[in-house]
Amino acid sequence: MADIAVPHGLAEAYEPSLFGTYSKKIGMWLFLLSDTLTFGALLFAYSYGRISNPQWPTPFHAESILNATVMTGCLLSSSLTMVLAVLAARRGDRSWTRNWILLTMLFGTAFIVLHAMEWSKLIAEGMTPFKNPWAAGVPQFGGTFFTLTGMHMLHVTIGVIYLGVVALRKKWLPILLLLWLVAWWFTPAENVFHVGVHVLLLGTVVAGMVLFLKPKDYDAHDVEIAGLYWHFVDLVWMFIFPLVYLMSTRVTG
Amino acid sequence: MSTVAAHHDESKSQYFWVWAVLLLLTAVEVVLAYRQVFQPVQMLEALMTLSVIKSALIIGYFMHLKYEVRPMKWVLMTAVIACLCFMCIFFADAFRIVELGVR
Numbered sequence: 001m002a003d004i005a006v007p008h009g010l011a012e013a014y015e016p017s018l019f020g021t022y023s024k025k026i027g028m029w030l031f032l033l034s035d036t037l038t039f040g041a042l043l044f045a046y047s048y049g050r051i052s053n054p055q056w057p058t059p060f061h062a063e064s065i066l067n068a069t070v071m072t073g074c075l076l077s078s079s080l081t082m083v084l085a086v087l088a089a090r091r092g093d094r095s096w097t098r099n100w101i102l103l104t105m106l107f108g109t110a111f112i113v114l115h116a117m118e119w120s121k122l123i124a125e126g127m128t129p130f131k132n133p134w135a136a137g138v139p140q141f142g143g144t145f146f147t148l149t150g151m152h153m154l155h156v157t158i159g160v161i162y163l164g165v166v167a168l169r170k171k172w173l174p175i176l177l178l179l180w181l182v183a184w185w186f187t188p189a190e191n192v193f194h195v196g197v198h199v200l201l202l203g204t205v206v207a208g209m210v211l212f213l214k215p216k217d218y219d220a221h222d223v224e225i226a227g228l229y230w231h232f233v234d235l236v237w238m239f240i241f242p243l244v245y246l247m248s249t250r251v252t253g
Numbered sequence: 254m255s256t257v258a259a260h261h262d263e264s265k266s267q268y269f270w271v272w273a274v275l276l277l278l279t280a281v282e283v284v285l286a287y288r289q290v291f292q293p294v295q296m297l298e299a300l301m302t303l304s305v306i307k308s309a310l311i312i313g314y315f316m317h318l319k320y321e322v323r324p325m326k327w328v329l330m331t332a333v334i335a336c337l338c339f340m341c342i343f344f345a346d347a348f349r350i351v352e353l354g355v356r
Contacts, residue, residue: 020322029325033332040336044343051297051347065287072279080272083315087265224317231315238307241279242300246286247293 028225032232035155039236042151046144047243057134057141059125061250064118068245071114072237075156078107079234082163082227089220097223101167104230108160115153116193119146123192145244152240154199155233161203166218166226170211176204271314278303294348301340308333 019026050056060068085100126133129143164172180200187194282303285291291299312333313319318326 019325019328021325026325029329033329036332036336040332040339044339048343048347051293051344052350054351062287065283069279069283073276076272076275076279079275079311079315080268083268084265087268228316231311234315235308235311238304238311242282242286242304246282246300247297249286249289 022221024225028228042148043239046148049140049144050247053138055135055137057132058248058250059134060245060248065249067114067118068241071111072241074107074111075234075237078104079231082230086224086227089223098167101163105160105163108156112156120191152236157199159230159233161207162226165207166222173204173208271310275307275310278307
């Protein structure tokens with residue numbers, strides 16, 4: 001469906017879209033297509049090292065696997081609530097659209113918090129991007145792990161901010177600012193996320209610019225496009241989870 | 254918010270089914286990995302097969318690619334096919350290094 005209204009009688013003057021849908025949706029799909037290759041490169045870099053190094057560390061014991069499994073459950077459930085939000089938006093049900101999106105954001109936030117706890121635990125055990133305490137001969141483990149999972153965590157964070165903009169519009173800005181302050185205040189100064197939470201401040205600035213420079217009532221198409229982005233983030237995790245966590249399980253740990 | 258009519262039959266129940274199957278496949282992956290059912294190479298093949306099935310369900314149903322027109326499907330699948338081709342090249346080469354060493 002076109003984004004702008006075509007005056008009656010002019011529709012025949014235009015060729016129908018090759019892809020049979022509206023331009024914003026094609027734009028999002030093309031972005032996701034490029035992002036697929038970005039994540040593909042990071043996944044291959046990690047997996048190549050994992051397969052070609054028999055000494056590759058296996059730091060993920062039962063607790064880590066349980067944590068990662070719950071994180072996977074959160075993302076899969078968030079995809080379900082997101083698709084229900086898209087259905088509600090198509091029906092024109094504003095209230096349920098907002099409710100389902102807020103539930104999606106809640107699952108996404110749970111994922112981020114669990115992931116941040118996992119990172120903090122690994123860092124506390126002595127893992128950095130340049131070395132790890134389990135296999136001194138495989139220094140690239142930290143670098144590839146943090147780059148891949150950090151890039152994904154950033155995508156999830158951007159996704160939560162994006163969904164907040166669509167669901168709450170300008171009301172989201174003070175909430176986001178409060179979340180940034182709370183996260184910054186309660187994260188210990190020596191924790192990497194004490195600096196990392198400033199992504200939320202940056203997100204608030206960008207969301208504010210979008211909301212004030214181009215204020216609009218987000219419609220069903222916007223919800224569907226936001227959903228495409230969110231499902232993609234879920235999709236990428238379906239490969240990170242087995243390649244990073246399940247292939248490095250410490251059974252005896 | 255404007256009402257947009259879906260151009261295909263959609264029911265909520267199909268999404269709940271897809272979600273349940275995705276959770277089930279995740280549980281199978283965890284059991285396979287934690288019980289070390291296969292040797293590493295077979296384990297990688299099994300996990301990747303399950304991941305491709307899960308991603309097909311997400312792309313097809315949650316992202317609604319199943320309902321898009323044929324040119325859209327083909328253009329978007331190029332990235333997926335490229336990634337799968339790279340996977341076959343890189344993973345095979347990584348196994349070669351393990352068996353033959355670096356020359």
